[in-house]
Amino acid sequence: MAILEDQDTPNFQEESTKPIAEGGAVEQGASDESKVAAFEARLQDENDIPVGLSLVKTDAKLKDVILPQIVKDEIRSFIEDQNDYRIFLDGGITPKNKMVLMGPPGNGKTQVTKAIANEMELPLYFVRYDMLQSTKQGETSKRLGVLFRFVKTHRCILFFDEIDAISKDRGESKDDGDMQRVVSNLLVQLDDVPPHVIVLGATNHPEMLDRAIWRRFHGRMLLPNPGTDELEKYTKVAFNKWGHAPNINLRTLAITLDAENFAEVEVFVENCHRTFVRSKAKDDVPMTIEQAIQRARDEWPRIRVKIPKA
Ligand SMILES: Nc1ncnc2c1ncn2[C@@H]1O[C@H](COP(=O)(O)OP(=O)(O)OP(=O)(O)O)[C@@H](O)[C@H]1O
Numbered sequence: 186m187a188i189l190e191d192q193d194t195p196n197f198q199e200e201s202t203k204p205i206a207e208g209g210a211v212e213q214g215a216s217d218e219s220k221v222a223a224f225e226a227r228l229q230d231e232n233d234i235p236v237g238l239s240l241v242k243t244d245a246k247l248k249d250v251i252l253p254q255i256v257k258d259e260i261r262s263f264i265e266d267q268n269d270y271r272i273f274l275d276g277g278i279t280p281k282n283k284m285v286l287m288g289p290p291g292n293g294k295t296q297v298t299k300a301i302a303n304e305m306e307l308p309l310y311f312v313r314y315d316m317l318q319s320t321k322q323g324e325t326s327k328r329l330g331v332l333f334r335f336v337k338t339h340r341c342i343l344f345f346d347e348i349d350a351i352s353k354d355r356g357e358s359k360d361d362g363d364m365q366r367v368v369s370n371l372l373v374q375l376d377d378v379p380p381h382v383i384v385l386g387a388t389n390h391p392e393m394l395d396r397a398i399w400r401r402f403h404g405r406m407l408l409p410n411p412g413t414d415e416l417e418k419y420t421k422v423a424f425n426k427w428g429h430a431p432n433i434n435l436r437t438l439a440i441t442l443d444a445e446n447f448a449e450v451e452v453f454v455e456n457c458h459r460t461f462v463r464s465k466a467k468d469d470v471p472m473t474i475e476q477a478i479q480r481a482r483d484e485w486p487r488i489r490v491k492i493p494k495a
């Protein structure tokens with residue numbers, strides 16, 4: 186999986202000078218042809234991407250993400266409905282386009298988003314909150330406006346990773362007025378997103394989201410912590426990724442790792458592969474992968490970074 190094209194150099198332009206591509210946003214009451222045209226409009230020029238967005242290219246695949254069948258079915262049906270948008274437009278309705286992915290860390294929220302973008306062959310934009318926020322009065326909201334105007338010009342996926350970072354419950358938030366303005370602005374913008382723009386949000390803290398934000402989404406998908414079966418399956422996949430098929434009981438390994446999520450197993454398997462690679466380069470008698478696993482397993486309780494309980 187390659188993450189490329191991060192827009193490190195802001196190329197923010199004034200809202201008023203930003204052209205909107207033909208076949209762009211669906212206006213209310215727009216004719217069916219213009220709605221179809223909006224679904225078919227493609228990104229014209231990567232240089233047009235405004236500050237606050239990073240185009241992320243990925244080869245993630247849904248088949249490699251281990252999920253409860255019900256969640257996988259939900260994701261498949263979401264993709265299918267979006268691809269079949271004409272059926273819905275003909276029926277006078279639009280396909281769902283706004284979903285929140287939630288669940289504990291390290292279980293595939295970001296990965297699923299990338300897989301959806303890759304399978305739908307759509308540009309995936311990560312919202313970069315650090316680049317959106319400005320100390321200049323009103324600037325943050327202005328940038329948010331430019332960002333939404335841009336994404337409406339073509340079919341794409343707009344991803345708010347860790348969406349709780351910018352949409353904290355306004356009742357609970359101790360943040361200053363600036364954050365509250367951003368949330369209000371975001372609410373208005375989300376209401377206005379046309380169906381050819383897919384909006385995905387991810388959060389580990391659903392309880393922290395402003396309640397009004399929830400209403401803007403069509404649904405939520407819960408990606409839970411894995412059980413032993415899923416961890417065993419993933420351990421095999423993770424070793425295969427590095428070209429290993431260890432001759433050990435992977436279920437026993439998965440149990441002894443006591444991992445809470447897939448990401449922890451990924452870290453462990455990378456440690457094994459590092460040990461293997463180092464030994465191959467440096468030792469007179471290089472370790473086998475099984476020996477490298479044994480070494481990594483001995484070190485695991487000392488080096489693992491365990492997520493503190495909330
Ligand atoms: N369900 C899964 N199936 C297969 N691999 C997974 C799964 N979940 C996570 N992984 C692996 O763990 C890594 C981290 O996953 P990801 O970043 O998608 O988690 P996340 O839910 O977005 O976590 P966070 O809440 O911390 O952002 C991925 O790169 C992927 O390799």
Ligand SMILES: [Mg+2]
Nearest residue numbers: 294295346387
């Ligand atoms: Mg994530």
